Amino acid sequence: MINTYTSYQLITRDIDKSLSRVQKQPLVDRETKYYLENITKVKSIDEFVDNPRLFKYAMKAFGLEDMSYAKAFMKKALKEGISDPDSFANKLTDKRYAEFVSAFNFADHGSEATVYNKAQQLAVENFRAQAVIRGIDPNSDEVKAANQYYLTHIVDVKSIDDLMADDQLFAYAATAFGMDPEVDTKDFLRKILEGGVRDPDSLANKQSEPRYAAFATAYNFEAFGEEATTRNPAQLSVTEKFYRQTLEEDAGQQNEGVRLALYFQRKASGITSFYQVLGDKALAQVVRTVLGLPDSFVQTDIDKQVKYFEQKLKVEDFSDAKALEKFLTRFTTMWEIENPSSPAQASLSILFSQPPEYGVSTNLLLAIQKMRS
16 A cells, blocks of 8 residues: 555645546536536525535535534524624634635625625625715616626636726726726736735735725636636635545545645645644644644643644744645654554655655654554
């Protein structure tokens, strides 16, 4: 059997290819087609939750498949939404529920929740609001014509250049987000869009007025490329999550260590504190394994656990690709020692094959293996 380190590397070496293989699995392909063909027809929370095939697909995409039976629980989370910090989903320790509610945001978007796209519906909502502010009837023929032109053509916009090239579309978008034509020139707004919002230091995020970040979020070409004007959380992002979840589950059937490594890799960029790590059993298990801590360590005071983690690791390294790779190499190596995928003799040959730059020396691994014997 292939060891943990090698299995993980084979999957992540070309993650797109690995996900493509998952996508082509007959069951995955069949369920995804059904989901995409039917999710846009759903107009209410009850329709969504009471369709077991759609609901289970969505729940699995967010790693909540084991809670698919809890319909009343999920309906409550969906009905309260996420706009209120004290809503049911926001108060749950497990943030997967808030992510789920954000993707299927019936509370905010109503019957449009499954087709909602910020570059489409949000822009139109904002444009109508701006019309009211300027003393124009939002139901006037002029506003209706502008809305119709925008919705007809925005879906064909695949880049920042496309948006800038159509003066009518650009003027509509700028107006919708409260831009001042005297100050917010095309060149400036182009830079806003090019920087996106993923980087805290991007131009949009560094502006004191939130409208710039809102504009870059709605026309998020930096993050979503050609799909920016058509992508919505209830469709494409859910299928992507479903493929990744399936990939991790498939890997876990062969080796739980590989599943944990893939999960940590997926979550790493969003980790900002070790309290967050301790709030997720899988993330915490990976960190404890890397640090060689016994299971009993979980009984230690939480603040002391965090302090110990901070002494040994830098949380910012999880957002650094090279540092994360080194961290997960160490994890897969340590996991293999504690949970060997092959007989001891074969494990020894695996250890010899690991170069020291991966973070654990061969001498140390042999010493640990000898203690186990």
